[in-house]
Amino acid sequence: MLKKLGGIAAALALIIPAHLPAASAAETDIKFMLDFISLGRHAPWYVALEKGYFKEESLNVEILPSKGTADAIRGVVTGLAPIGLIDVPSLVASGKAGGDIKIVAAAYVEAPYCVYSLKPGANVTRPAQLEGLKFGSSSASFIPQIWRAFMNMNHLDGSKLEVVNIDAAARVPMLAAGQVDGIDQFLMAAPAIRRAAPGKEAVCLFAADYGLDLYSNSIGVNKSFLDHNPETVRGFVRAAIRGWQYALAHRDEAAAIMVKRVPALDRSIVRDEIDLLERIAINADVRTNGFGHISPEKFAKTFAFINSNVQVTGSKLEADQVYEPGFTPKPPILPE
Template sequence: MFCVTMTCKGRAVMSKFKVLAALALTAVTMLGAPVRAQERDVKFILDFISLGRHAPWYVALGKGYFKEEGLNVTILPSKGTADAIRSVVSGIADIGFIDVPSLVASGSAGGAIKIVAVNYQKAPYCVFTLDPGANITEPKQLANLEFGSSTSSFLPRIVQAFMEMNGVDSKTLKVINIDGAARVPMLAARKVPSIDQFIMSEPSIRRAVTDAKPKCLLLSDFGLDIYSNSIGTTEEYLTKNPDVVKKFVRAALKGWQYALAHPKEAAQIQIQYVKALNPDIIAEEVEILKRIAITPEVEKNGFGIVSLDKMKKTVDFMNNNVDIPGEKLTAEQIYRPGFLPEKPILPQ
């Protein structure tokens, strides 16, 4: 029987519509597939376990800045900067949060890593004491001080070089070898009058010491003008993936911009990824980051800015004051320009 009614014609039209819709959906799916395929996996390793000072990286993740650049970024913890350097060199991580002095101190072992942006414009190294207690507030007070650190670390050598810069006899510093995890408890128990820690540790030290005020002698406030933690990757990765690195840097620096302008929100974002952290400590650490991440150069030229002259000063300081294994690195070997955003990302 032939169908000649309007109902049958309507069914025919609907059937054709369904076919066309299916074809259209297939076309959209096929067009969408390459976009998803272009999203690039990137493994980024920190300089230590995740702490409040690392909130800017998680802000870049949580706010979708990496996704906007087509990057699927995984943030990895490390056992320390030396571990981060090894992980990037070996390919375990693609990009790392690399301390420039530590990179120089690694000598030829770190020669493959290139710095493309500097986050810590000022070194975060502190000599922490207590008030009441040793209460160190100026370099001359470092003479004859017992200093809790590690004899295998280069930080005592930095402090000693800093003492000489400020006219203090470095031979009088008495370095007490203390495991990293035990330094704050020993300071709190008055078993050692001073310890080395990054300035961002102040909120945690303040909570551990209830009967005194922690005092940080920030070396960069008294003439130690060197770079510290930065974005680094290998020469090979840079050569093969220059656009990926540029996109990563741009997204990361947006995270730094936003986090430093909104510490409390940054804390709430980070605890979504690292639930064990205290959001109050995170926010306080982010506030402290401003002291070492925002300088007049950053206010003028944007986050991540690198001066070759200051990079040379950083490298020379380390090469001249620390025992370097193997071949000594130069600033030209370490730094690779051209990976910062064309439009500077300025502090808010």
């Protein structure tokens, strides 16, 4: 009898655990650094967090704001945050200083560069209007160099762009006050400009509409971290891309999530910024190959353009030194 009971107990020991919840896998802590303070344009990353996509990859992700592009590059290079939202042109311009960053997936597949003006006002709608334009930007930034190169490629005289050195925080107020004709801003600045200049239309001369074909903000990873944690990076990319897909398919919900996570933000501005993201995050390539996809040819073109037209710090980086393929999901995650 004892032998029989022992056999039953052993059988139960094998059966019972199968009906108990499995212990969750240990989560990996990841810090992800944005390219700036948290704004409406960053909603897809917060959607991935809120919807549990990172958790499904056994990742405990903390999203960190930054002071700007240079801060994000520095944060990833030093390992403060092993993954960051890295502007590719800025990375190229940083030269050797950014050499420890690998780009594994794109976010902005079109560069978000705009010359914003007002209507009524300068109403800049054609590249030819840049000649003689009083343009608020920064002498410390390479963006005016990009616009001058853009003018040259459109058979205009880039030297005729009149750059007025203005701090970033003062550009929108100075445009609204009529002190400059146009300002250097990302596409997503339209809601803030409309608020600052009521009764006027914010007009974007969007460089991508006139032949500037560059990658911009992308997922960049510290090289050492990538070498030692490739599957962690694949999981992060997959979860983040799911966040992009969901946010652009459910924009009101994405705006609500963003304001829940960052209550200081204005929900209407967040919602407007999400709409504007579509223009830089979805193109024909993304519709075919999925969010995050990087065309090696376009990536190389991005590096060649910046290396040829922007003052680079130290030795130059080349595209094949920076792009690390094989980290986007298969099958691809397509826009809904």
